[in-house]
Amino acid sequence: MKNVLTIAGSDSCGGAGIQADLKTFSAHGVFGMSVITAVTAQNTQGVFGVQDISGEIISKQIQVIFEDIMVSAVKIGMVSQIETINAIADELIKYKAENIVLDPVMVSKSGFHLLKKDAKEALINRLLPLAKIITPNIPEAEVIANMKIRDISDMEKAAEIISGMGPRNVLIKGGHLEIDAIDVLYDGKNMKHFETERIQTNNTHGTGCTLSSAIASNLALGYTIYDAVKLAKEYITVAIRHSFPIGKGVGPVNHFYSLYKRAGVNIGE
Ligand SMILES: Nc1ncnc2c1ncn2[C@@H]1O[C@H](COP(=O)(O)OP(=O)(O)OP(=O)(O)O)[C@@H](O)[C@H]1O
Numbered sequence: 259m260k261n262v263l264t265i266a267g268s269d270s271c272g273g274a275g276i277q278a279d280l281k282t283f284s285a286h287g288v289f290g291m292s293v294i295t296a297v298t299a300q301n302t303q304g305v306f307g308v309q310d311i312s313g314e315i316i317s318k319q320i321q322v323i324f325e326d327i328m329v330s331a332v333k334i335g336m337v338s339q340i341e342t343i344n345a346i347a348d349e350l351i352k353y354k355a356e357n358i359v360l361d362p363v364m365v366s367k368s369g370f371h372l373l374k375k376d377a378k379e380a381l382i383n384r385l386l387p388l389a390k391i392i393t394p395n396i397p398e399a400e401v402i403a404n405m406k407i408r409d410i411s412d413m414e415k416a417a418e419i420i421s422g423m424g425p426r427n428v429l430i431k432g433g434h435l436e437i438d439a440i441d442v443l444y445d446g447k448n449m450k451h452f453e454t455e456r457i458q459t460n461n462t463h464g465t466g467c468t469l470s471s472a473i474a475s476n477l478a479l480g481y482t483i484y485d486a487v488k489l490a491k492e493y494i495t496v497a498i499r500h501s502f503p504i505g506k507g508v509g510p511v512n513h514f515y516s517l518y519k520r521a522g523v524n525i526g527e
Pocket residue numbers: 274366367394395396431432433434439440441454455456457458459462463464465466467468469491494495498
């Protein structure tokens with residue numbers, strides 16, 4: 259069994275954040291562990307409150323895991339504030355953590371700022387250089403690369419700029435495009451595209467969290483970056499296609515569709 263750690267925020271409605279990450283790990287047959295950075299009061303309609311966890315207890319959570327358990331990959335999601343970022347960076351450097359997948363969560367789909375405005379520089383300076391792969395969506399890539407992204411060619415330019423900031427691979431996600439859902443991967447040398455047709459659904463809460471956790475699971479299982487992304491893209495596409503219309507807003511994806519199908523459970527059809 260490979261052990262995979264998520265360092266992220268809790269989403270009370272279970273569609274994004276820690277909850278999406280642990281569901282994704284379980285669906286991939288890896289053992290999921292979690293360090294909670296913040297607790298959000300959230301449902302499919304929005305984020306209604308946040309309580310950040312102190313840097314001290316974030317460091318402690320990371321320390322006790324690494325002192326005891328072999329960690330094959332780490333996914334980082336919502337990091338909220340400078341104190342949190344410094345605690346995570348210090349501990350991951352100390353324990354020489356490998357296979358770090360950084361999802362630079364900034365604003366929720368519902369428009370709530372999950373990263374404080376003054377924490378952007380710390381995220382770029384302290385976490386980007388540690389990442390084996392960073393997975394920004396288009397608005398996040400625009401902020402990090404400091405440029406406007408209108409099409410695939412802009413996504414490629416932004417990927418090159420972000421690559422220069424330290425991560426070994428950059429995956430810019432095309433969920434926010436109006437055309438098909440095309441993601442662009444840059445490994446510092448070559449550009450690759452992962453393309454699927456856009457699925458017409460409102461239920462895309464937690465797509466980015468799920469994709470990055472699937473990549474972390476695949477890296478822990480020994481896949482190359484290219485295969486880890488390719489398989490993760492296939493996984494998120496199935497999860498979106500069979501997503502759940504729960505709540506009154508943006509519903510969650512179906513993390514276990516393939517397992518349900520194999521077990522003959524009639525759900526999410
Ligand atoms: N409607 C859709 N149809 C097919 N694929 C989609 C759709 N929306 C998003 N995707 C895919 O889902 C993955 C996540 O991309 P997206 O841009 O939605 O991330 P995100 O904005 O960070 O998500 P979130 O903030 O909800 O966690 C990408 O592989 C993207 O191409």
